[in-house]
Amino acid sequence: MIRAQNIFLVGPMGAGKSTIGRQLAEALSYEFRDSDQEIQRRTGVDIPTIFEYEGEAGFRERERQVIEQLIQEERIVLATGGGAVLRPENRQDLAARGVVVYLHCSPEQQYARTARDRNRPLLDTEDPMQRLRDLMAERDPLYRQVADLVVSTERRGTASVVKEIRRRIESAEL
Numbered sequence: 051m052i053r054a055q056n057i058f059l060v061g062p063m064g065a066g067k068s069t070i071g072r073q074l075a076e077a078l079s080y081e082f083r084d085s086d087q088e089i090q091r092r093t094g095v096d097i098p099t100i101f102e103y104e105g106e107a108g109f110r111e112r113e114r115q116v117i118e119q120l121i122q123e124e125r126i127v128l129a130t131g132g133g134a135v136l137r138p139e140n141r142q143d144l145a146a147r148g149v150v151v152y153l154h155c156s157p158e159q160q161y162a163r164t165a166r167d168r169n170r171p172l173l174d175t176e177d178p179m180q181r182l183r184d185l186m187a188e189r190d191p192l193y194r195q196v197a198d199l200v201v202s203t204e205r206r207g208t209a210s211v212v213k214e215i216r217r218r219i220e221s222a223e224l
């Protein structure tokens with residue numbers, strides 16, 4: 051029961067974690083947190099700038115610190131960044147402190163949702179579609195390892211996803 055006091059969203063870029071997280075928090079009257087937003091708030095710069103100056107390693111360190119602090123809160127919906135599960139400490143903390151929901155969709159769907167957006171430095175490459183496939187191959191096992199629930203966001207509206215998450219959390223009494 052204690053674990054259900056927090057809901058943590060994991061999954062790849064463009065799965066809808068930030069969008070659905072906000073709506074789910076609103077529906078449950080929980081606070082909404084987004085690790086990327088928190089990193090931007092603390093540093094005063096955007097994610098591409100952090101990657102530019104500190105590299106991915108520097109970003110992962112900041113992400114770890116933010117997640118370590120945010121998981122201490124209660125009654126929050128937290129949208130993590132797509133690579134948060136790479137760190138074993140993050141996986142451990144997320145699993146211990148809340149219900150983890152893996153928002154899943156195909157690389158094609160991810161691409162359709164992120165192609166116009168310049169805010170994801172890992173997709174700033176010659177072949178972003180191949181990058182999305184490679185990242186999915188590497189991370190899908192990690193998302194599944196940490197998740198209590200897997201929910202598809204493929205070709206469906208956010209309201210329907212929010213409804214499914216609520217129903218499944220309530221019915222499973224997680």
Ligand SMILES: Nc1ncnc2c1ncn2[C@@H]1O[C@H](COP(=O)(O)OP(=O)(O)O)[C@@H](O)[C@H]1O
Pocket residue numbers: 061062063064065066067068069070129163164203206207208211
């Ligand atoms: N279920 C959905 N259907 C259509 N568009 C979506 C859906 N979920 C998210 N989006 C759109 O896709 C983009 C990426 O969503 P976002 O919430 O930032 O994903 P994430 O945080 O997982 O990277 C946004 O423009 C958002 O409006």
Ligand SMILES: O=C(O)C1=C[C@@H](OP(=O)(O)O)[C@@H](O)[C@H](O)C1
Pocket residue numbers: 061062063064067068086097130131132133134169170171172
């Ligand atoms: O997949 C990743 O490694 C990343 C995903 C992004 O968050 P979203 O998953 O919210 O797009 C953001 O944390 C950063 O650009 C790195």
Ligand SMILES: [Mg+2]
Pocket residue numbers: 067068069086129130131
């Ligand atoms: Mg996001």
